[in-house]
Amino acid sequence: MTRAPERPLVAAGLTVAVGLAAQDVLGNFVSGAFIVTDPDLNVGDTIEWDGKRGVIVDIDLRVTRVRTPNNERIVVPNTELATGTVTNRTSTGPIGVSYEFGIPYERTSRRREYRQGRRERAQPRR
8 A cells, every 4th residue: 555655656757757848849839829820920931030041931830941042941940930039031021132332433434435435436527
């Protein structure tokens, strides 16, 4: 009869072990439910998170699949997206890229002289 108190203790230990093992899976499911219902994250959006960037290909309850600019597919656990900072680059409209470049003045003046010379030659003589 001394074994009876050990059974609840073993059951409690197993419950704790299973609970700890399932913590990540359950966290991913809960995070997935939030991500699926979140109107700010949709398939086709370009996102940045944790120093990575890509386009959302699929959103599942456990993971989100993302295609990177290098055409790699990354499977991201939903807890990583739900607990971190995610920047959605396409939620406000199309992506634009701006570059600053200059043309040296000498080059534009040479071009202008060339065009003026062509115009002078093209004018009929009187």
